[in-house]
Amino acid sequence: MKDIAAWALNVAIMRGASYADVRVADDRSRALSTKNGKVGGASDSESFGVSVRVIADGAWGFAASDDLSKAGVEATAAWAVEIAKASARVKLLDVRLAAEKAVTAEWTTPFKVDPFTTSVEENLELLLKIDAELRAVAGVTLAETNMNFRREEQWFASSEGADIHQTKYTTGVGYAAHAFAGNEIQKRSYPTSYGGQWQNKGYELVGELKLLENARRVGEEAVALLGAEQCPEGKFDVVLDGSQLGLQIHESVGHPIELDRVLGMEANFAGTSFLTLDKLRTLRYGSELVNVVADARQEHGPGLGTFAFDEEGVPAQSTPIITNGLFTGYLSSRETAPTIGLARSGGTLRAEGWNRLPIIRMTNVSILPGEKPLSFEQLIGDTDDGIYMETNRSWSIDDKRYNFQFGCEMGWEIKRGKRVRMLKNPSYSGITTEFWNAMDAICSREEWVVWGIPHCGKGQPQQVMGTGHGASPARFRGVKVGSAYRGSE
Amino acid sequence: MLNQDQAGEIFARVRKFASADEVEVSFFSTANALTRFANNIIHQNMAEENVVVSVRTAFGKRTARATTNKLDDESLRRVVEASEKLARVQHPDDDLLPMFAGEGKSRAADKSVRPTKVLPTRYFPATAAIAAEDRAATVEKIVAVAKRNSLTTAGIVSSSEAVEGIFNSRGLAEWHAQTSSEISITMLAGDSSGWQKANSPDVGQLNAVALAEIAAEKARRSAGPREIPAGKYTVILEPAAVLDMVGFMFYDFGGLAILDQRSFLNNRVGTKVFGENVDIWDDVAHPLQSGAGFDGEGVRRQKVQLVEKGVVKRLVYARATAERMKRSEYEDKVGPIAATGHGFSLPNEMGEAPMNIVFVAPAKPQTLDQMVASTERGVLVTRLWYIREVDPYEKILTGMTRDGTFLVEDGKIQGGVLNFRFNESLIHLLSNVEAMGTPVRASGEESFDMVVPAMKVGEFNFTEVTKF
Numbered sequence: 001m002k003d004i005a006a007w008a009l010n011v012a013i014m015r016g017a018s019y020a021d022v023r024v025a026d027d028r029s030r031a032l033s034t035k036n037g038k039v040g041g042a043s044d045s046e047s048f049g050v051s052v053r054v055i056a057d058g059a060w061g062f063a064a065s066d067d068l069s070k071a072g073v074e075a076t077a078a079w080a081v082e083i084a085k086a087s088a089r090v091k092l093l094d095v096r097l098a099a100e101k102a103v104t105a106e107w108t109t110p111f112k113v114d115p116f117t118t119s120v121e122e123n124l125e126l127l128l129k130i131d132a133e134l135r136a137v138a139g140v141t142l143a144e145t146n147m148n149f150r151r152e153e154q155w156f157a158s159s160e161g162a163d164i165h166q167t168k169y170t171t172g173v174g175y176a177a178h179a180f181a182g183n184e185i186q187k188r189s190y191p192t193s194y195g196g197q198w199q200n201k202g203y204e205l206v207g208e209l210k211l212l213e214n215a216r217r218v219g220e221e222a223v224a225l226l227g228a229e230q231c232p233e234g235k236f237d238v239v240l241d242g243s244q245l246g247l248q249i250h251e252s253v254g255h256p257i258e259l260d261r262v263l264g265m266e267a268n269f270a271g272t273s274f275l276t277l278d279k280l281r282t283l284r285y286g287s288e289l290v291n292v293v294a295d296a297r298q299e300h301g302p303g304l305g306t307f308a309f310d311e312e313g314v315p316a317q318s319t320p321i322i323t324n325g326l327f328t329g330y331l332s333s334r335e336t337a338p339t340i341g342l343a344r345s346g347g348t349l350r351a352e353g354w355n356r357l358p359i360i361r362m363t364n365v366s367i368l369p370g371e372k373p374l375s376f377e378q379l380i381g382d383t384d385d386g387i388y389m390e391t392n393r394s395w396s397i398d399d400k401r402y403n404f405q406f407g408c409e410m411g412w413e414i415k416r417g418k419r420v421r422m423l424k425n426p427s428y429s430g431i432t433t434e435f436w437n438a439m440d441a442i443c444s445r446e447e448w449v450v451w452g453i454p455h456c457g458k459g460q461p462q463q464v465m466g467t468g469h470g471a472s473p474a475r476f477r478g479v480k481v482g483s484a485y486r487g488s489e
Numbered sequence: 490m491l492n493q494d495q496a497g498e499i500f501a502r503v504r505k506f507a508s509a510d511e512v513e514v515s516f517f518s519t520a521n522a523l524t525r526f527a528n529n530i531i532h533q534n535m536a537e538e539n540v541v542v543s544v545r546t547a548f549g550k551r552t553a554r555a556t557t558n559k560l561d562d563e564s565l566r567r568v569v570e571a572s573e574k575l576a577r578v579q580h581p582d583d584d585l586l587p588m589f590a591g592e593g594k595s596r597a598a599d600k601s602v603r604p605t606k607v608l609p610t611r612y613f614p615a616t617a618a619i620a621a622e623d624r625a626a627t628v629e630k631i632v633a634v635a636k637r638n639s640l641t642t643a644g645i646v647s648s649s650e651a652v653e654g655i656f657n658s659r660g661l662a663e664w665h666a667q668t669s670s671e672i673s674i675t676m677l678a679g680d681s682s683g684w685q686k687a688n689s690p691d692v693g694q695l696n697a698v699a700l701a702e703i704a705a706e707k708a709r710r711s712a713g714p715r716e717i718p719a720g721k722y723t724v725i726l727e728p729a730a731v732l733d734m735v736g737f738m739f740y741d742f743g744g745l746a747i748l749d750q751r752s753f754l755n756n757r758v759g760t761k762v763f764g765e766n767v768d769i770w771d772d773v774a775h776p777l778q779s780g781a782g783f784d785g786e787g788v789r790r791q792k793v794q795l796v797e798k799g800v801v802k803r804l805v806y807a808r809a810t811a812e813r814m815k816r817s818e819y820e821d822k823v824g825p826i827a828a829t830g831h832g833f834s835l836p837n838e839m840g841e842a843p844m845n846i847v848f849v850a851p852a853k854p855q856t857l858d859q860m861v862a863s864t865e866r867g868v869l870v871t872r873l874w875y876i877r878e879v880d881p882y883e884k885i886l887t888g889m890t891r892d893g894t895f896l897v898e899d900g901k902i903q904g905g906v907l908n909f910r911f912n913e914s915l916i917h918l919l920s921n922v923e924a925m926g927t928p929v930r931a932s933g934e935e936s937f938d939m940v941v942p943a944m945k946v947g948e949f950n951f952t953e954v955t956k957f
Contacts, residue, residue, distance in 0.1 A: 033838055035749070039579050040838035042553040044571045049539065049558065061621075064537040066558045079536060086621035087524070087531040090628050121578040128580075141750040144838065180750040185881045265527045267643035268675040268684075269934065271874070271891075274956070355537040394877040396910075398889040403910055403955035405887050407879050425880065429910070429953060460525055460645050460673075461535075484879045484887060484912050487721065487950040 001165075004073050005157035008052045011077035013159055017054035017084065019097065020077070021158040021312060024050045024068070025354035030116065033146040034127045037135065040144070042120070049354035052080040058094030059087035064355035097334040098345050100314050102161035107308035109169040110298065111202030115149035118203050123147055126206070127175075130215045134177040137219030139226070142178035146195055147171075147206070148454075154311075154354075162313035170304065170466065171205040172198035172454055175215065177222040186225035186424060188409055190218045192243035193392050198452030198466060199302040221410060224422055231411050231426040233482030237386035238428055239379060239475045242443075244408055245367065246451035246469035247392050252432040253285075253292055254365040254467065256401035257321055258348075258458075259330040261360075263339060270458050271399025274432070275327065277340060283327040286436030289370065292322040294331055296347060296363035301450040303468020305350075305363030312358060314347035321365065325437070333360050352463035359459050366470030369448040376447050376473050381417040387481060388412040388419060389426045394484075397432075405429035407484055427484035438476045447472035491518035491540050491652055493664045499542060499560060500656040506562075506569040509546035509576065511588045513657035515785075515834060517541040520617075520650045524624035527643035529632045531625060545835060546572040547588065550581035552836055584809045585835075589786045590659040608665075608774050608782045612650075616668035616692040619648040627697045631674055634701035640708055642701070644674040648692065655787040665781035668692075671932070674701050675892060676708040680957065681905050683707025684872050684892035686729065686932045690779055707871055707893035711905025716954055717896060719909060723867035723923070724949040725860045725897065728931035728941050730870045730890075735846075736936020737878055737886055738915050742795055743831070744810040745840025747819055753884045753916070754801055758823045761799045763919035766851060769796040771805060771831070771843035777930040777940045778845045785834035793829050795843060799920070807832025807841040846939035847928065854927040860945040862900040863924070868909070868951070869895040869902060876935045884915040888935075889955065909951040921947040 005022045012020035027047045033040040050073055051064035061084025065076040127145040134143035150170040157163050174196010176189040191197040191209055199205050240248065256273040260266055275283070296305055296316035307316055312334055319329045332346040351358040380388065394407035411426030412419040450470045457464055496516045503514050518540045525533035543556040546569065553575030557568040624646045635642035647670065654664040671688035672695050684707065685700040726734075738753065746752035754762070773782055773790040783789050786808060794802050803824035806814065811828045814820065831841040861869060871893030879885040890908045897903065926943035 035838050038582055038584075039836070041836045042575045042579060043555065043836070044568075044575060045556040046568075047539075047541075047558050051537075059531065060534055062533070062535040064535070064539075066539045083522075083534045083536060083621040086625040087534040089622075089625040090526065090529075090531040090632060092528075092530050120575060124578065124580075178749075178751060180755060180882075183882055185751065187881075263528070264641065264643060264677070265532055267527055267641075267677060267682075268525075268645060268673055355539060357533055357535045359533075394879050394887065396875045396877045396887045396889065398908060398910070398955045398957075399874050399891050400955075400957055402957070403889065403953060405910060405912075405953075407887075427879065431956065460533075461521065461523055461647075483952045484885070486912065486952050 001155040004050060004068060005155065007070050007073045008050065008077040009157065009159050011074045012052060012054045012081055015078055015081040017056045017081050019055040019159055021053050021156065022050065023154055023156050023311065023354055025152065025154045027152050027353055029150040031148050032123055032127060034131045035144050036142060037131055039124055047353060050076060051354050052077045053357065054080045054084050055095050056081045056084035057088035059084050059091050060095060061087060062357045095335060096338055098337040098343060100334060100345065102158060102313065104163040105308060106165045108167040109200045111169050113203035115169065115171050115203040116151060130175050130212055133212060133215035134175065134219040137216065137223055139179050139223035140177045140219045141180045145175040147173045156313055158313055164309050164313055166308055168200055168307060169202055170198060171201050171203060172196060172452065173206050173209065173211065177219040179222040179226055181226050184226060186222055188218045188222040189391055190214050192451065193409065195454055198304055198454045199450065200304060200306045201302045225410060225424045228422040228424040231387065231423040231482050233486055235478050236481045237383060237475060237477050238479040238481065239383060239386060239388040239473060241390040241473050242447065242449050242471040243451050244389060244392050244406065245471040245474055247395055247453065248406065249292065249365055249367055249469050249471060250453055250467060251395060251397045252401060252404055253321065254362040257330050258360045259332045259336040259340065262330060263336060269460050274400045274402050279327055281326065281328055284325055284437065285322045285327040285433055286325045287439045288325050289439055289442055290322050290325050290436050291368040292365060293368065294319045294321050294363050294365045300364050301470060303364035303450040304452040304454060304466030305468040310347045310349045311351050312349045314345045317347045319346045331360050331362065336360065350465060352465055356463045361458065361465045362467040364450060364468035364470060366450065369445045369472045370442040372444065374441065374443045376443055379441055379443055379473055379475060380414060380419060382441065383414045383475060384416055386414040387423065387426060388414055389428065402431050404432065405484060425485060428479050428481050429483055430480055435476060435479065438478055439474055440477050442474040443472035490520060490650055491516060493654060496654050496656065502562065502565055503544055503569055504658060506566045507546060509548050509573050511547040511658050513545040513588050513655065515543040516654040518652045522621065522624065523645055523647035524628055525645050526628045529635055529641055531628055534621065544568050544572045546576050548576055550583060550585045551576045551579040552585055553579060554836065584813055586809050586812065588657045588659050589661055589788055589808065591661050592789055609776050611667040611690040611779055613668045613691040616648055616670045616690065617650040619670065619692060630698050631701045634698060634705055635676060638705040638709065640705055641677045642674060645671065647671045653781055655783065657787065661787045663783045663787045667779065670695055672697050672700055674704045676704040678708045678712050681708050681711040681714060682892045683711065688932050688938065710902065711893050711895060714905035714907050716907045719951045719953050721948045721950055723864055724946050725857065725864065725867060725869045726944050726946060727871050728929050728943050729933040730873045731941045731944050732931040732939055733873045733876055733933035733935040734886060734915060734918065735941065737876065738884060739846060740842045742804050742843050743841040744804045744806045744814045747804065747823060748813060748817060753882050758801050758804065760801065762801050762916055763796060763799040764922050765798050766922055766925065767796055767799050767919050768849035770794050770847045770849065771845050772847045773845040775845065775847045775940060778847065779938065780845060784830045784832045786832050788828055788830040788832065790830035793843065805829045805831035805841050805843045810840045844937055848941045850927050851925040855924045856926060857943055860924050860943065861897050861902060864897045864900060867897045868906065869897050879912060885912055886915060887912045907957060908955050910953040910955065911950055912952045913950045918946055923947055
């Protein structure tokens, strides 16, 4: 790999690049799934390639190829410089990078069991057992399970002398039961929807989630939803489960704090952000209880945004985003950090694979648990009149990240501290800062889980990235509920 | 770029390494380049090339897939082994058919399935030859329009060249080459924005300056947006807005979606679901369409009438789904059943979907100006954003308007309004189409490209207003 890096960097510099970095990545994945008692999919995939990112004539160029021969790598480096010089035709100022110490380092995701060493046969047997449990419930019309593994090995080298070798492991697993009857389809998922729980871990995650033990309940809930009352429309106190709160953070905190969005760099596709630069350290984002960090460090937990170095060689960091309700930080890169007066990047530049340009992505954007001991049952017990919502079903937010609407799979009416009846089709909506300022309780550490969102889309060409979100259940006062179904009767 | 002869040589090597009963190899070779601009400068500029070889093996009723982009003997041997190892541990699947041997003589004789015509050329050397300098020159022109209008612009200029092919041990050999070019432009003013996007296999069909001028005009005309209350409005949806909404329903037109009971068409095939004025085909050979003329198993894509006068007439099928449907309780409830060439690569859980949607032009198409002129009070929508399904059976979608939302009163555009959130059923939407334009090749962000018209729709359900 050192040879490949040297070929690329030498050619890039020789052709006129003032800065160059090279990534060689070897990506391997496995996807297993079942549907209604049969294997739905079984596939392995690998992808190996090199990319060269350069600054030449003060502008960026990026080229990537699957050809790792000496001639191929040198051609790719030359291509990147040619592209950069074309970029320079339409520029105002030269690109400037925040200083970063070049390091030599090696890092691998901590794991107990390499998922690729586990038996495919046994993995499919587990999924088929779960599938059978789901379908053992009368009324379940569709059962789906999935198990996914990924191993991303990457070598990063730069013209500044960085030499970093990282290997990340990801495991994801989950299932869903659907029930169709009359004029409706209801669904319940576990541990959460859209592929279940995903973490940077080995196969041990599969054993930790009590998958089989929860399958019957999940199937029963899907069927019970068909007969449940429609969630009412109005203003209610709302309690959200941790996985839904994780997605709420993702959409209404994680994306608006991306500095590239704030600076207009994503305006054509992902959008911009309401968090204009004047709001830093002046905006009351949420209530005093709201403390959010962007933390890529290993000690934060096995989130999908955990690593040792980002894709421009900047070490993982923890950045305070919201501190006791005050907006205190953005996600930044070496290019964007100087624009807000930062001496150093926050270390959030990430790429989907070897053939994609690294861009600012969420790492683990997490709300910290409450300091006062508060279990989930205590939180429900402390709620006089409200609605509990669990597991995301739909999500949408405007392109500046103000107005959002979320639907959940299942709701419960809470009366005098007790869940009294199941509600179907629950949804809530609001304006980001009004919502976070309405948070008046959050459960403590024992309820806190780092949830994985494996499919966050951003960039052009679009890149799909995994992000992590630590969250515990929380309560929000006076939230608008039910407008998703307004006018549909 | 991989050519068909090279693919044939790789296929021969894969066959040599395989011990499975049957072998299929899919090829994808791409060269993509995309120049991104924002704040009136090029800020990202990338190019990539890659060749992917995907091997499916089958032992009787068991199959699995492994994929690599390494083409040396050792890697190909390893990918074959990986595929065979995964296949061997499967439980036999009674629904799995032998690999497709090519076009047979039998085809459904009903009028709603027509043999596909020869595809128009979708490979244009001028598009394949576009270099970084050419893309930068196009961006310069777009930025010039922005500066002339005192606006800031962001967007992309991209070009690509791609081939895909499928070979199998029963003698199938299909190949398709295509180019693509795309321009997307956002123009930003202080409190407003405008947007345009277009793509074509032929770069000669794209006019960057014309797109930039329209986006700039939308940004100018929507400046100083006023707030009007949420509620039910007559809306005029430009083609991109129509595309991004209707795109959410076509996965439900696959036979497997009915068998899985996850389709909004369960119990609705053969019934009038939409208005009389809605006719929809899937037609890969349409001159404004793109893509290969064969599906993930190598079956030629047929032209299929999905909706006729609002009635859901038929579904599309992969080979195995068609066989399953014939044996199912739905056999006499879903119209004609036959493989139509719409299957995804095997194995998969989704089955099939129509991906070359063409709305039929109305007898009297209206221009956007005519739709505006006939509207007493309504909202003109340029583009929608972040659309998600709220209810899978009533097909309620939520999302936002974006980049050019206008109040129409007394037959005239009165100016910009703050953007809305909508919660609207697709069934309701396509049952309330008051006027349609001439269908065009449209491109959005939430759906695959298709040929759709602008639509004027009554009683569109806006539920909230955002702050910009």
